[in-house]
Amino acid sequence: MDYTYYLIQAMNGIQYGFLLFLVASGLTLVFGIMGIVNLAHGAFYMVGAYLAYWLAGATGNFFLGVAVGVPIGVVLGLVIERLGFVHLYHRDHLLQVLFTFGMILVIGELITILWGDDVHGVSVPAMLAGSVALTDTQAYPVYRLFISAACIATAGGLLALIRYTRLGMMIRASASNREMVELMGVDVNRLNMAVFGLGVGLAAFAGMIAAPVNSVHPTMGDDILIMSFVVVVVGGVGSIQGAFWGAMLIGLADTFGAVFLPEAAGVVVYALMALVLVWRPSGLFAAR
Amino acid sequence: MSGIRFTPSRRAVLGGAAAAATMAGLPRFAIGSPPRIKVGFMLPYSGTYAKLGNNITDAFMLRMAELGDTLGGAEVEFVRVDDESAPPKAVDNITELVLKEEVDVVVGTVHSGVVQAMAPIVREEGTLTIVPNAGANRITRELCAPNLFRTSFSSWQANYPCGDVVLKDGHKKVVLISWNYAAGKEMLGGFTESFTAGGGEIVKEILLDFPNDEFQAYLTDIAALQPDAVYAFFSGGGALKFIKDYAAAGLHGQIPLYGPGFLTEGVLGGVGDAAEGIKTTLHYSVALDNPLNLKFREAFQSATGRESDVFAVQGYDTATLLAKGLEAVQGDISAKRDLYAAMEAAEIESPRGTFRMSKAHNPIQDIYLREVRNGQDHILGVAAEDVEDPATGCSL
Numbered sequence: 020m021d022y023t024y025y026l027i028q029a030m031n032g033i034q035y036g037f038l039l040f041l042v043a044s045g046l047t048l049v050f051g052i053m054g055i056v057n058l059a060h061g062a063f064y065m066v067g068a069y070l071a072y073w074l075a076g077a078t079g080n081f082f083l084g085v086a087v088g089v090p091i092g093v094v095l096g097l098v099i100e101r102l103g104f105v106h107l108y109h110r111d112h113l114l115q116v117l118f119t120f121g122m123i124l125v126i127g128e129l130i131t132i133l134w135g136d137d138v139h140g141v142s143v144p145a146m147l148a149g150s151v152a153l154t155d156t157q158a159y160p161v162y163r164l165f166i167s168a169a170c171i172a173t174a175g176g177l178l179a180l181i182r183y184t185r186l187g188m189m190i191r192a193s194a195s196n197r198e199m200v201e202l203m204g205v206d207v208n209r210l211n212m213a214v215f216g217l218g219v220g221l222a223a224f225a226g227m228i229a230a231p232v233n234s235v236h237p238t239m240g241d242d243i244l245i246m247s248f249v250v251v252v253v254g255g256v257g258s259i260q261g262a263f264w265g266a267m268l269i270g271l272a273d274t275f276g277a278v279f280l281p282e283a284a285g286v287v288v289y290a291l292m293a294l295v296l297v298w299r300p301s302g303l304f305a306a307r
Numbered sequence: 308m309s310g311i312r313f314t315p316s317r318r319a320v321l322g323g324a325a326a327a328a329t330m331a332g333l334p335r336f337a338i339g340s341p342p343r344i345k346v347g348f349m350l351p352y353s354g355t356y357a358k359l360g361n362n363i364t365d366a367f368m369l370r371m372a373e374l375g376d377t378l379g380g381a382e383v384e385f386v387r388v389d390d391e392s393a394p395p396k397a398v399d400n401i402t403e404l405v406l407k408e409e410v411d412v413v414v415g416t417v418h419s420g421v422v423q424a425m426a427p428i429v430r431e432e433g434t435l436t437i438v439p440n441a442g443a444n445r446i447t448r449e450l451c452a453p454n455l456f457r458t459s460f461s462s463w464q465a466n467y468p469c470g471d472v473v474l475k476d477g478h479k480k481v482v483l484i485s486w487n488y489a490a491g492k493e494m495l496g497g498f499t500e501s502f503t504a505g506g507g508e509i510v511k512e513i514l515l516d517f518p519n520d521e522f523q524a525y526l527t528d529i530a531a532l533q534p535d536a537v538y539a540f541f542s543g544g545g546a547l548k549f550i551k552d553y554a555a556a557g558l559h560g561q562i563p564l565y566g567p568g569f570l571t572e573g574v575l576g577g578v579g580d581a582a583e584g585i586k587t588t589l590h591y592s593v594a595l596d597n598p599l600n601l602k603f604r605e606a607f608q609s610a611t612g613r614e615s616d617v618f619a620v621q622g623y624d625t626a627t628l629l630a631k632g633l634e635a636v637q638g639d640i641s642a643k644r645d646l647y648a649a650m651e652a653a654e655i656e657s658p659r660g661t662f663r664m665s666k667a668h669n670p671i672q673d674i675y676l677r678e679v680r681n682g683q684d685h686i687l688g689v690a691a692e693d694v695e696d697p698a699t700g701c702s703l
Contacts, residue, residue, distance in 0.1 A: 024531045031523045136357040138544040140551060140577030150557040157530045158557025163523070232552065234520065234544040234577070238355060242518070277515075277524040285516035 023154050028278055029271065034163050036270025037170035038229055042243055043250035043262045044177060045221035051194045051257015052214050055104060056115045059122035061244025063219045067092055067226025068235045069130055072139050075230075081144040085227045089220055096219025100212055108211065127237050136237055141230040162231055169228055173221070174263060181259050190214060194257040249288060253295045255302025264303060341382050342638040346629075347404040348387035349415030349425065350439075355543055356392045358573075359417045363439045363622030365611045367414065370626035372610075378626075379633030381640070390416050397424035405432050411640045412437070414625055417618075419443035419462075419490045426450045435646070439625045440618060444493050444696070447669035451701035453647050456668040458624045458655070460590050461696040462493035463500075465567045468674040468691035469538070469588040470501030473565055476586075478535035480510045481565075484525060484549075485540040487514035494540040494567050502538075510534045520548045526556040539566045547574040554581035568592070568677060572617055575682050582679040588690045590672045591617045591659040595686065600658035624657045628664075631655070667698035 046060045070091060074084030099122070107115050142148075143162045150158040181187035189210055193200045201207050233239060246269065254265025269288055276287030295303065348367075350360035364387065377383065386408050390400045397420075404410050405428060413429060413436040416422050422441035429436040430452045438446060438455070442462040446455065473481060481502065485491035491514065499509060510532055513525050520541075529537060537558075541549045546569065553559055559581055564570075568589025571582055593604065593616065603623060607615035628650055635649030636642040651664050662672040676690040 024527070027527050028524055031527060035521060035523070131353075131357075136353075136355065138547050138574065138577060140547055140574075140579075142579055143555070150555060152557070156533055157527065160552075160555035160557075162555065232548075232555070234548040234551075236355070236544040238518075239544070242520075273521070274524045278528065281513065285519070 023157065027153060027157055027159065028274055030159065032271035032274035033267065034167050034270070035274060036267040037167050037174075038225060039243075039246055039250050039270055040263050040266035041170050041173060041225035041228075042222055043247040043254070043266055044174070044259055045218035045225075046247045047251045047254065047257055047259065047262045048190070048214050048221075049218040050251060052190055052197075053104075053108065053211050054197070055107060056112050056119065057218070058116060058119040058244065059126065060218070060222050060247060061240030061242075062123045062126040063092065063096065063222035063240075064226040064229075064243050065130065065237070065240035066095065066126060067223030068141075068230040068233065068239060069134060069139075069226075070223065071227035071230040072134070072141050072235045075141055081141070081231070085224070088227055089224050092223030093216045093220040096223075097212060097216050099219075100215040104215060105208075105211075123240070127240075130237055139235040141235060143231040160232075166228055166232070173224070177221075177259055178263075186210075186213065246288070249292050251302075253292050253302055255299075255305035258302070258304040261302055261304030268303075341377070341380055342640070343384060344378065344381045344411045344633070344638065344640045345384045345386065345409070346412045346414060347408055347410030348385065349390050349400055349404055349413055350387065351392040351417050352387070352389040354391050354393075356417045359440065359618045360389075362613070362616060362619040363414075363417070363625070365613075366607060366615065366619035366622035367439075367626045369606055369610050370623045370630070373606075374626070374630055377638070378630050379636065379638040381633060381638030386410060390418070390421050392416075392418040392421060394418070394420035394424055397421040398428065401425045401428050405429065405434050411435065412629060414439055416441055419493075420488075422446060423450070423489075426452075426455065429455065433643075435640070435643075437625050437628060439621045442493070443489060447665070447667040447696055447701060448698055449700040451667045451698065451703050453703065454643070456628065456650060456664065458628055458670060459621045460672070461669055462490060462567075463497035464669070464672075464694050464696050465569075465589055465674065466494050466497030466540075467501050468676075468694060469565055469567065470498050470503075470507065471505060472586065472588060472676055472690050473498075473502060473536055473538065474505045474507055476536070476563070478563065479506070480508050480534045481536050481538050482511045482513065482529050482532055482534040483509055483538050484513040484515075484529075486517040486519075486545065488517045491517070491540055495538070498538055498567075518545055520545045522549055522552045523556070526552060526558060529562065530556060530558060534562060536563045536565055539564060539570055541566075542569040543573070546570050546572075547577050550574065550578045550581050550585070560584070568617070571677075571679055571684065575679060575684070579682070582682070585679045586687070587677050588674050589617065589677060590670070590674055591620050592675050592677045592684050592686050593617075594677070594684045595658065595660070595675070597658070597660065599656060603658040620658045624655055624659075627655050627657070628653060665695050665698060666703050667696065667701040668703070669696045669698065671695045 049055050049057045070088035074088050075081045078084050147162045147165050150160045152158050189205055250265040250269050254261030272291045273288050277284040352360050388400050417440045419441045423443055433454050435454050438457040440459045442460050444461050444463050483495045485495050564585045566587050568587040604615050631653035632646045632650035636646050655662050662670045665671050671693050673692050674690045674694050676687040678685050678687050
């Protein structure tokens with residue numbers, strides 16, 4: 020195995036990292052800014068995947084499905100925020116955990132009622148199907164390159180939003196000192212709504228673009244949720260930048276762990292998290 | 308259907324147990340009225356394997372209806388418990404059926420981990436138990452018992468014949484890939500046994516943590532190793548994703564893919580072209596062209612509105628086996644010796660073809676070689692006839 024093999028494995032890791040970032044960024048926003056431990060974040064990812072499955076089938080066009088599905092996801096998030104989360108902002112984390120855990124069960128059951136327990140597949144859009152040959156024996160799926168591109172675009176947009184807009188300024192301020200932001204006259208209620216909508220939108224979008232490379236089934240949200248929490252904790256709660264580098268680190272660690280230490284592949288990521296926490300207890304890019 | 312009582316909640320079960328306790332003083336059945344038996348389904352009705360549990364139950368009921376809703380003249384009452392395919396809950400669930408509900412027969416289950424927790428308890432209590440799916444080798448090896456039967460397969464059985472198939476196709480170097488759990492290792496083990504005995508070489512064995520389905524790094528590995536073929540066991544969501552990722556990584560059509568039949572069961576609708584040409588071995592195929600299979604598929608479809616599959620066949624055969632046993636004893640479940648002897652000697656006419664039981668109570672059956680063509684299962688032939696599990700460690 021020559022260096023191209025490791026290069027391709029690095030591509031695999033980075034690509035997985037991008038996908039993790041997309042999910043984890045929404046989680047870290049909601050967690051860091053609103054102070055909500057949102058266990059239901061993985062469920063929103065799953066809702067996104069099911070929306071992609073449903074809408075891509077109904078419209079016959081994957082991209083149209085995503086375009087229709089993201090707003091549906093955001094509206095769903097806003098409704099849930101108004102009906103449920105709004106009562107939890109000043110409660111302790113245990114109640115939030117209970118509520119969001121309940122959301123996982125309710126959303127899971129609704130999905131089973133609507134689409135059944137079967138495993139579904141979403142086909143890769145025709146224009147992105149196929150693979151590019153990298154070497155004589157290695158080929159890379161075009162759609163995975165597209166996922167990376169979409170994630171880079173989203174990450175760039177998100178960083179620009181956080182750094183250069185008024186909303187971003189309020190989000191950053193709120194992440195470091197919420198009471199002060201409230202005292203300065205910012206309508207935290209509306210800010211929370213915007214952040215939650217953004218978070219759910221990101222999770223749903225990630226679920227949608229991941230649907231063609233994932234199988235769509237009722238437990239898919241649980242797996243991604245745990246990895247996203249690892250990313251958020253490693254990167255530092257509330258920091259978008261932290262989520263990005265955390266996701267890259269975890270994506271690469273997961274991939275190279277699988278290559279070099281196949282026996283311990285499941286442990287590598289968590290060992291890395293433990294190391295980071297010993298070194299920097301509040302994560303690599305702690306917001307506060 | 309008449310005579311079915313479902314048990315949706317723990318409270319209802321307790322209520323039932325209380326009612327049963329008050330009636331405990333009454334004779335089992337009055338003279339002149341037909342005997343009654345109580346069958347308990349312990350199957351997954353929620354979670355990933357819910358579809359399997361439902362197909363097994365519905366096909367069992369379909370066979371019951373064909374038999375006039377009686378087994379050997381006995382009226383049958385049903386209880387069902389959702390085992391959620393959760394091994395930690397298995398002991399509670401089986402105890403509930405055997406001790407509180409006092410069922411005469413247990414039908415269960417799908418998950419190999421759950422069945423291994425059930426087996427010691429039903430062995431101890433002596434309750435007749437028929438396993439309609441779980442392939443754990445031990446059930447008809449070390450854990451075998453006079454009252455424990457299996458109508459499905461052993462993991463070894465479904466994989467062992469494939470070693471010769473791969474060798475005959477001219478492949479000498481193979482990469483194995485599966486999840487790192489009991490069923491995965493048993494499936495790969497069965498294949499490895501015959502493949503290496505015939506001169507094949509296992510280049511690498513890749514075991515992923517269950518139920519991890521991020522395969523990309525391993526597929527890059529496979530492409531770098533360039534084996535003659537890949538032998539894979541995954542099922543359900545993992546199988547669907549593996550087949551799709553395998554094709555997306557450019558390996559489809561380059562390195563042939565083999566596996567036990569579960570790799571392609573129930574996923575062909577979701578994978579499109581990516582499954583074309585995958586060869587698998589299994590004790591059944593929907594494509595089997597025998598009259599009973601055609602009749603069964605049609606009857607299952609009209610009774611449930613769903614397509615039948617290998618799991619439904621196993622549920623159907625479970626009812627047949629039980630009926631054969633009870634017919635020999637006129638529905639008297641307490642005549643255990645004659646009942647078990649009749650079940651051991653039974654010829655089961657199944658949609659998979661006629662089979663009989665081994666001494667260890669596992670089917671002796673043909674294993675078919677199947678290939679995916681145009682999104683459908685096709686039968687290439689019989690990979691091995693009358694395959695019998697070695698039943699190592701069983702003293703029956």
